Structures are given as structure tokens and as C-alpha cells.
Amino acid sequence: MHSANKPVRRTPRQYRSHLTVEAVLAAVPLVLKRHGAGAMTTNRIAEVAGVSIGSLYQYFPDKQAVFSALHERHVADTRSILERHAAAYKSSSFSAFAVALVEDLLDLHSVDAELHQLIAAATKVGPEHFRAGLQATFAEAIARCGARETDRVLFVLPNLVEGLVHGATMSPLSARDAKGEAVKATLAYLTAHPELG
Known part of the structure; x- marks a missing residue:
């Protein structure tokens, strides 16, 4: 309505x-x-x-409706990446899964980073849905690898990845360097959880 x-x-x-x-x-x-x-x-x-x-x-x-349509498209593209990685994760390590997901999300967000910032500011939609999507994707992958006691990981990892992905759109680093640093940060966190494999 x-x-x-x-x-x-x-x-x-x-x-x-x-x-x-x-x-x-x-x-x-x-x-x-x-x-x-x-x-x-x-x-x-x-x-x-x-x-x-x-x-x-x-x-x-109005102009706001144009920005809203672009935001909806971005949300659909993000959802597609999450669903594709969740469906494809079967035999690789959890770390390889997480890194591939982070790289694809960074690639999506680094295309027209200035446009992404403009739309985010215009639509005033926060990252809550993105974090929730990340949490569901990571939870599904963790369940497949059989790890237990994952509440802490599911608190930190979605927040970490969301911050890295959205932060990269404002980074003074090149897209390649920002991606490299984001991957290092993700792997550094995951090394503290060898139970994830």
C-alpha cells in the first residue's frame, strides 16, 4: 500500500x-x-x-524513484552472488568459500563506487539486509562443513565482510589493493577458527 x-x-x-x-x-x-x-x-x-x-x-x-530502482537492482545483484556461492559450496574449504565470496562482492561494489555511494546516501537504506544475507549464507556454509559453536563467527564474519565491502567503495586504495587487503583481513580472522576448515 x-x-x-x-x-x-x-x-x-x-x-x-x-x-x-x-x-x-x-x-x-x-x-x-x-x-x-x-x-x-x-x-x-x-x-x-x-x-x-x-x-x-x-x-x-522523481529522481528518488530512479535511485530506488538502481538500489533494487544492486540488491538483486548482491542476492544473486550470495545465492550462487551458497549453492556452489560443497567441497572447497570454508576459507576458500569465504574468500571467493568476498572477492565477488568487492568486484560488484567496486564497479562505479561513486555511484554506489550516491545511491546509498539518496535511498538512506542501511546495510542491515546485506548483513542478514551474509549471515544466512555463512550459516549455511558452516552447517555444511559440520563446525559447532559458531555463534561468535556468525556475529563477527558478516559484520567484518559488510564493513570491508562497503568500506572499499570509499577507500583511497585501488580496487585491486582494497580487494587484497579485504581478503587478508578475512583470512586473518578465519585463521583464529581452524574448526571451520
Whole structure:
């Protein structure tokens, strides 16, 4: 149920409508790179997308709706990585599983890191859902490796990984160096828990 004050976003149903929505969403990082966050207006987004402002407003009542759609896409991409790693983890060590997961999450977040920061600030959505997803993924993997007494690990590891992944978007390090340091930190923590294998 939508509040009376919140504009409702129209769902695209035809192929041409999907193309318009995709063009609008793809324009946001281009506006950010070319003109900076201060120039992020619906008019500028429409101009860069090559669509009329009326077409943009058919699917996005305001700039906030554009950011929300980009955030939803990011959440879906993150969920896909978590689910893929959880499903694939069978015979490798828990450390190898954790490192591969951290690397993929860092790769996702390092693409257009400035855009990620802008969307996070605009949507004001905290990392709670991400941490919960990490906790569920790690819990499933830990259960498969048969480790016990894992409450401490499930407290620290999701918080550690979330902090490293989101922190990397603001790091002065290169994406490669940030990934290297995040992997080292994850492995350093896991060495204190040899029971995980």
C-alpha cells in the first residue's frame, strides 16, 4: 500500500518501455562521471538517456524513484552472488568459500563506487539486509562443513565482510589493493577458527 504522498512508479510492460527504463538507469552513472553528483537532475538524466522528460516521468515520478530502482537492482545483484556461492559450496574449504565470496562482492561494489555511494546516501537504506544475507549464507556454509559453536563467527564474519565491502567503495586504495587487503583481513580472522576448515 502506497502513502498518498509517495509517487508510484509505473511498471514497464512493452519492449520499448523496457528500453526507456534501461536507458534512464544507464544514464545515471554517465551523468555522474560527466557532470558530477550536483548536476544529477531528472532533466539531465533524460537528456543523457536520449529520452524526453515526459517519458522519464512515465516510469520515474522523481529522481528518488530512479535511485530506488538502481538500489533494487544492486540488491538483486548482491542476492544473486550470495545465492550462487551458497549453492556452489560443497567441497572447497570454508576459507576458500569465504574468500571467493568476498572477492565477488568487492568486484560488484567496486564497479562505479561513486555511484554506489550516491545511491546509498539518496535511498538512506542501511546495510542491515546485506548483513542478514551474509549471515544466512555463512550459516549455511558452516552447517555444511559440520563446525559447532559458531555463534561468535556468525556475529563477527558478516559484520567484518559488510564493513570491508562497503568500506572499499570509499577507500583511497585501488580496487585491486582494497580487494587484497579485504581478503587478508578475512583470512586473518578465519585463521583464529581452524574448526571451520
